[in-house]
Amino acid sequence: MVDPVNYVHVQSEPLDPHREVDQLRADNPMIGAVVSFIGLMRDMNEGDKVDRLFLEHYPGMTEKALLKIVEEASRRWDLQGCRVVHRVGEMRPTDPIVVVVVASSHRKEAFLGCEFVIDYLKTQAPFWKKELTEGGERWVDARISDDEAEEKWRSDSSDD
Amino acid sequence: MIEVRFFARFREELGADTEQLEAGRVNSVEDLLTDLRGRGGAWSRLFAEDQRVMAAVNQEVADQSTPLKDGDEVAFFPPVTGG
Numbered sequence: 001m002v003d004p005v006n007y008v009h010v011q012s013e014p015l016d017p018h019r020e021v022d023q024l025r026a027d028n029p030m031i032g033a034v035v036s037f038i039g040l041m042r043d044m045n046e047g048d049k050v051d052r053l054f055l056e057h058y059p060g061m062t063e064k065a066l067l068k069i070v071e072e073a074s075r076r077w078d079l080q081g082c083r084v085v086h087r088v089g090e091m092r093p094t095d096p097i098v099v100v101v102v103a104s105s106h107r108k109e110a111f112l113g114c115e116f117v118i119d120y121l122k123t124q125a126p127f128w129k130k131e132l133t134e135g136g137e138r139w140v141d142a143r144i145s146d147d148e149a150e151e152k153w154r155s156d157s158s159d160d
Numbered sequence: 161m162i163e164v165r166f167f168a169r170f171r172e173e174l175g176a177d178t179e180q181l182e183a184g185r186v187n188s189v190e191d192l193l194t195d196l197r198g199r200g201g202a203w204s205r206l207f208a209e210d211q212r213v214m215a216a217v218n219q220e221v222a223d224q225s226t227p228l229k230d231g232d233e234v235a236f237f238p239p240v241t242g243g
Contacts, residue, residue, distance in 0.1 A: 039243050055242070056168050058235060061219035086242060098243050118243060124221065126214075126235075127242025128168035139169040142212070142239030 005081030005103075006074060008066035010057060012089040015096040024083045024101045031080045033107035035114040037100040043093035045140070048133045055088040055097065058126035062086075069120045073102070076116065077109040084117060086127065116153055122146040162228055164192070167237040173202045183230035189215050190224040192234060212239050 005024070017038050025031050041053050070082040080103040087097055098121070102113040129140040162181045171177045186192040193215075197207040207213060215222045216235040228234060 057242070058165075058167055058216070058219070058237070061216055061235070064219050065221070122243045123240065125242050126167065126216070126237060126240050128238065129241045130168075139238070140241045142241050 006067065006070045006083075007081075008063055008070060008084045010059075010062055010066075010086050010088055012087065015085055015087050015099050017096055017099045020083055020085055020099045020101050024081050024103050028080055028103070030105055031103045032105045033110040034101060034103045035107070035110040036102075037098075037114050037118050038096050039098040039118070041091050041093050041095045041097055045131060045133075048131075048135065050093065050131045050133050052132040053091040053095075053097070054130040054132070054137075055086075055091065056128045056130070057086075057088050061126050065125045066121065069117055069124060072120070073113045073116050077104065077113045079104045079109055079113050082113060082117060084121065086121075086125070088127070119146075119149040119153060123150040161230065162186070162192075163233045165233065165235040167235060169238050170206055170236055173206060175202075183228070183232075186228055188224065188228055189217065189222050189226045189234065192228065193224065193236075196236075207236075213237075214239060 017036060021034055021036055025034055043050055066084050070084060073079060073082055083101040085099045091097060100114055100117050102110045102117065104110040123146055131138055131140055162183050163178060164181055165178045166174055166176055186195055193207055196203050214237050217226050218233055
């Protein structure tokens with residue numbers, strides 16, 4: 001909202017990663033690099049076969065949290081834009097769950113910004129996964145490694 | 161009134177997604193957690209001191225010391241697992 005090139009969206013429709021990249025970089029000749037991250041649904045977790053994934057979120061807060069994360073990335077690095085689109089509802093293996101696209105004039109900022117956004121999203125944005133396995137439904141537990149990935153950015157003093 | 165919301169595993173295990181609480185009964189997130197913890201059953205188990213609980217006040221991540229006032233929207237949920 002503050003910066004029109006920062007865009008976040010939550011949708012139940014399937015994601016189109018290429019479209020998100022095209023949307024972000026359209027008509028901006030200042031962009032020299034685009035880095036994207038696509039999170040996909042795997043068919044295995046914790047040693048069990050997973051047939052379906054259900055994503056719940058907190059409407060309203062989710063969008064605010066995502067916007068806060070992309071604005072923080074734009075504050076830390078010289079970015080031309082940042083786009084996060086996350087899917088909710090029911091998904092099948094191989095479906096994209098989230099697309100993060102970060103554009104900058106040079107590649108280093110885009111790489112750093114993209115990793116920062118997905119690391120923060122993992123621990124700060126109110127989404128919850130529930131899996132359907134052969135043994136029934138189960139909520140996915142948060143991973144300690146995700147906390148550590150986020151923590152790294154807090155202790156990182158190179159936030160020029 | 162204060163609106164209290166529960167998400168994901170909390171919503172399912174409590175069998176409740178929202179409730180209204182009289183303002184003034186609780187002055188902070190910590191007060192509210194103490195109230196919930198004292199209800200017994202799933203409430204006491206989910207909000208036990210050793211459980212990881214995330215809180216939000218007016219859709220911003222909050223901590224135990226965050227104050228509460230009339231009209232606030234408070235939410236409790238397990239650690240997030242998106243992405």
